[in-house]
Amino acid sequence: MNNFQNEDPEKLSIPEKTLWQRWESNAQRNPKREAIVHWVAGEEPIRWTYKNLIETAKKFSVRIKEAGIKPGDVCAIVIRHNPYLYPLYLGISRAGALPAVLAYPNPRLHPDKFRQGLEGMSQRSGLDYILTERDLDPAIRPLIEKEGNTIKSVFFPLEWDIKTEIDPKVDAEVEQIALSVKETDPILLQHSSGTTGLQKPVVLSHRAILNHVKNLGAALKFSEQDKIASWLPLYHDFGLIACFHIPLAYGITTVQMNPFEWVLAPILLLEVITKEKATLTCLPNFSYNVFAEKIHDDELNEISLSSLRATVNSAEPIRYDSHQKFVAKFEKYGLNPLALSCLYGMAEVTLALTIHEPGKPITELYVDRNELSKGVMKFAGKDSVVRVCVSSGKLIGGCDARIVDENRKDIPDGLVGEVAVKSVSMFDGYRNYPEKTAEVVENGWYFSGDYGFIYKDEFFIIGRKKDLIIVAGKNIYPEDIEDTINQVEGVIPGRVIAFGEEDEKMGTEQIAVVAETKIETEKEKNDLRLAILKAGMAIDVNIHIVYFVPPRWLIKSSAGKPSRKANKERILNREDKQVWSR
Amino acid sequence: MISQELKKVILNELNLDDFDLQDETMAPEVPGWDSLNHVNIILAVEKFFSVRFKSYEVLRLKNVGDLQKLLDIKLGK
Numbered sequence: 001m002n003n004f005q006n007e008d009p010e011k012l013s014i015p016e017k018t019l020w021q022r023w024e025s026n027a028q029r030n031p032k033r034e035a036i037v038h039w040v041a042g043e044e045p046i047r048w049t050y051k052n053l054i055e056t057a058k059k060f061s062v063r064i065k066e067a068g069i070k071p072g073d074v075c076a077i078v079i080r081h082n083p084y085l086y087p088l089y090l091g092i093s094r095a096g097a098l099p100a101v102l103a104y105p106n107p108r109l110h111p112d113k114f115r116q117g118l119e120g121m122s123q124r125s126g127l128d129y130i131l132t133e134r135d136l137d138p139a140i141r142p143l144i145e146k147e148g149n150t151i152k153s154v155f156f157p158l159e160w161d162i163k164t165e166i167d168p169k170v171d172a173e174v175e176q177i178a179l180s181v182k183e184t185d186p187i188l189l190q191h192s193s194g195t196t197g198l199q200k201p202v203v204l205s206h207r208a209i210l211n212h213v214k215n216l217g218a219a220l221k222f223s224e225q226d227k228i229a230s231w232l233p234l235y236h237d238f239g240l241i242a243c244f245h246i247p248l249a250y251g252i253t254t255v256q257m258n259p260f261e262w263v264l265a266p267i268l269l270l271e272v273i274t275k276e277k278a279t280l281t282c283l284p285n286f287s288y289n290v291f292a293e294k295i296h297d298d299e300l301n302e303i304s305l306s307s308l309r310a311t312v313n314s315a316e317p318i319r320y321d322s323h324q325k326f327v328a329k330f331e332k333y334g335l336n337p338l339a340l341s342c343l344y345g346m347a348e349v350t351l352a353l354t355i356h357e358p359g360k361p362i363t364e365l366y367v368d369r370n371e372l373s374k375g376v377m378k379f380a381g382k383d384s385v386v387r388v389c390v391s392s393g394k395l396i397g398g399c400d401a402r403i404v405d406e407n408r409k410d411i412p413d414g415l416v417g418e419v420a421v422k423s424v425s426m427f428d429g430y431r432n433y434p435e436k437t438a439e440v441v442e443n444g445w446y447f448s449g450d451y452g453f454i455y456k457d458e459f460f461i462i463g464r465k466k467d468l469i470i471v472a473g474k475n476i477y478p479e480d481i482e483d484t485i486n487q488v489e490g491v492i493p494g495r496v497i498a499f500g501e502e503d504e505k506m507g508t509e510q511i512a513v514v515a516e517t518k519i520e521t522e523k524e525k526n527d528l529r530l531a532i533l534k535a536g537m538a539i540d541v542n543i544h545i546v547y548f549v550p551p552r553w554l555i556k557s558s559a560g561k562p563s564r565k566a567n568k569e570r571i572l573n574r575e576d577k578q579v580w581s582r
Numbered sequence: 583m584i585s586q587e588l589k590k591v592i593l594n595e596l597n598l599d600d601f602d603l604q605d606e607t608m609a610p611e612v613p614g615w616d617s618l619n620h621v622n623i624i625l626a627v628e629k630f631f632s633v634r635f636k637s638y639e640v641l642r643l644k645n646v647g648d649l650q651k652l653l654d655i656k657l658g659k
Contacts, residue, residue, distance in 0.1 A: 041641055108610035263617035265637035286618075294621045299637060472618050506618065526599060533613035542616040582597060 017183040018206040019249060020094045022213075026251035027054040035248060037255040037276060038083040041268055046083045050251070053087055059162040060084075060091025061174045066167075067155055071096025071177055073128040074189055076121070078136060079158065080104045081258035085234070086244075088131065088157050093187060096177040100127070100189040100201075101235045104136075109540040111139040118151070119143055121191055125201035125431045126150045131157050183207040189431060190237055190347050201431040202347045212241070212350040212425040213249040215397040219355045220280070220310060220341075222250055229255045229278035231262035231269050231287075236473065238315045241351040242282045242343075266290045270303045270333075277307040282343075284315040284473030285322050289507030292325035306334030310358035314343035315473035317461065320364055320388040322507040337361075344392035344461050348446050350425035353401055354459045356393030363391035363458055372462065375416040377453045391458040398424035403454055408447065413455065418465060419448045467564045469500035472508050476541060478564060484535050485513055490528040492516040494561075495554055499568040501545060510544035511536070514571055517548050525580055547571055548580040584650050588627065592646070595619075595626040605647025631657060 031051035038046040232239030247254040345352035368384040403417040429437035452461040481498035495516035500509030536543040557563035596614040633656035
């Protein structure tokens with residue numbers, strides 16, 4: 001039974017206009033059903049039933065209120081994989097505040113850079129509180145005391161007492177707050193990647209997410225038997241929306257793994273799918289390569305993927321080869337090749353715009369690469385250089401999209417243009433950033449900056465207008481890298497570009513840097529390269545390849561700055577002997 | 583102590599000429615050794631020394647010294 005689609009709202013004692021009401025209603029209907037299975041390698045998983053999850057969330061919500069956090073306050077959550085993160089998140093929502101999950105800093109990230117990132121977010125989106133672990137206190141505390149900062153306090157909610165009974169009076173006050181929240185009110189804040197204040201904080205309403213649950217749920221044909229297994233971090237929209245919000249609102253089970261454990265031992269997700277009999281999982285493209293090429297067959301003896309009815313590829317460009325390798329390796333372990341699915345979307349429409357319906361073959365078009373680069377989709381002939389374009393499927397319910405030219409005018413099917421989107425799950429704009437919102441939203445249409453074409457109602461995404469780099473599903477702004485590398489001694493300031501270079505082996509992009517320098521000897525160049533790699537490390541960016549070019553080599557754009565697009569093309573032509581690379 | 587052979591395999595995989603790898607050196611301290619690259623380094627070590635690590639063994643590694651110890655066990659040292 002499809003419990004969301006067919007449930008008679010009249011039978012429910014709780015109105016469901018907000019996510020909190022929806023979660024509470026699920027707990028009332030299926031109190032013993034598992035909501036979240038918190039998975040840690042080598043340990044017995046911790047299993048939150050809907051009833052336990054809601055009861056614990058209520059305790060957190062009372063502590064939130066007692067801490068002085070008010071409705072509408074933004075609470076940044078910076079906590080590692082922990083079973084109490086989930087009820088804390090729900091509790092913040094019950095108290096009418098807005099959770100915003102942020103990445104816990106990688107050890108390589110310099111504390112100053114971490115603080116600068118928080119400061120940038122604070123100035124842009126107005127973070128009110130940081131809920132974190134005590135280890136981060138020394139890094140965050142100086143920020144609280146800084147003038148002009150919006151962050152009022154830091155709390156350590158994992159140390160809060162949630163064992164003893166809560167004050168019923170405060171609980172009743174929180175309940176009143178929860179009831180006063182409207183469906184059009186914001187539920188959460190999501191930050192795009194970036195470290196220097198370039199982040200665009202996306203605000204989503206309860207209604208946007210509930211609409212998405214309905215429409216994405218219908219497109220994926222969710223049923224009560226479904227169970228999602230996820231290694232994705234909750235600071236990423238693919239993890240937060242697809243693998244946390246959607247299942248919890250739908251009333252099914254999600255298994256949450258530690259992303260850091262998954263990257264070290266990718267087989268863990270396959271174990272989770274096998275043991276938990278998961279039916280769905282969400283994977284950025286590079287994961288398919290990792291599974292296909294980085295796990296030994298002799299470790300797979302006890303793996304069975306026969307329970308999977310959908311593996312959804314999203315968050316970075318979908319590559320034909322990655323799917324082929326994955327199926328070739330795992331069909332013998334029970335993987336149904338028709339379980340492969342693709343999703344295209346963006347945080348600005350909550351998550352999905354299009355999806356390929358699981359259970360059917362994915363459309364793959366063999367097109368002429370040269371024609372495609374001119375903006376025309378033409379099937380490959382015998383003399384063509386072929387590019388295989390993988391379909392991202394058809395529009396989900398409640399969405400509309402069109403392909404437009406640079407003047408935002410419609411162009412016919414088969415021509416490549418920018419994807420413009422309308423959705424019932426549209427965001428409410430970038431928080432405190434009206435000028436940025438106005439740049440990308442016009443007459444209710446969101447202009448995505450992604451390039452693609454439509455063929456027989458299916459969407460094919462082939463590139464992007466923005467210079468964003470996507471490494472393993474993580475968005476990285478080249479500006480962040482360039483600002484850092486510009487400060488490395490030996491690099492000519494202002495004469496650096498960063499771009500994403502395709503890594504076919506890994507099924508993702510890798511970061512490349514081109515820098516002008518006057519240095520000439522091999523030793524000096526190697527030393528400078530190492531300095532650049534270390535500068536990247538300090539902002540938690542792994543620079544994969546460094547290109548050195550002589551002064552005045554970089555082509556300037558009309559704005560007078562080095563052009564990323566033109567210089568990327570020039571570098572990748574690999575014809576200029578002046579270019580040093582490693 | 584990190585053997586010269588292990589050091590060579592790691593640095594070769596990371597495309598580095600030299601880096602001071604000590605027992606207590608952790609991956610995030612080494613240029614290029616990020617989570618995406620970690621699995622490549624482990625596979626390169628396995629291939630060079632003709633050994634096989636289990637995923638759970640890899641998960642427990644905290645630093646290069648742990649990797650050396652695990653390798654020594656596999657090699658019967």
